Amino acid sequence: MRPPLPLAVWLLAVVAALSACGSAAEPGSDTSGVRAPTGPTRPKALPTRSDLIDAQVVQWRDWRSVDDRTIEVTVTAGPADCYGADPEVTESETVVRLRIRVGLLPEAAGKECPAIAKETVVPVRLTSALGNRTVEPLS
Template identity: 90%
Template sequence: MAAWLLAVVAALSACDSAADPGSDTSGVRAPTGPTRLEALPPRTDLIDAQVVQWRSWRSVDDRTLEVTVTAGPADCYGADPEVTESETAVRLRIRVGLLPEAAGKECPAIAKESVVPVRLTSALGNRTVEPLS
């Protein structure tokens, strides 16, 4: 797998430098297309769950949001979204904690951006999305 990845990077670097002869070929460019963030599983049985600030959100469909948070890897951590809906606003609080099945395993201490799926009881429409305090 690593050899395949290196071959792809080398091929892309060669294509990039061929397209722009004056470009710097000493490094590898970061991908420019959209990347798919890992989804944290929504759970209510998390261990030591803490409220985290969410950064952004996007509408997946009329009743589902994806909220961006920083957390550990999804095989160790989950999220417990709390939603309050009114006619004018959707208010969100996200708690992140350890999955019960990950309590005995070694989880890497890394922070990464992930998304939390949030299901609304009614369509978002023109309502605002804001933090629940």
């Protein structure tokens, strides 16, 4: 059995490379109106946790409003039974900015996780209603 740390590092490198291929927003572009797909093709959600192992920042592509205080952002990451997300959110009256870190779940450290990148979503709970605010990457 291989130790999971090298696999996690390799998977995160693949995720970073895939995220960089054509998904980065052009400087000055507005991602506030981009919505993630809904319906039967909706990807599986990553668990949100702050105790992830080797968490790395990943670029998110799309988002959708779930309810007035919850949004889901789309990222490329490993399977949800091995990996989780740690969203960082800053809010103002006009904008919601977020950064997503993805890492290995502590309980998955001893098991073999498949080295596949999947489209997944990360639920993000806001402190106040989204309303007309824009959603942007946190730099």
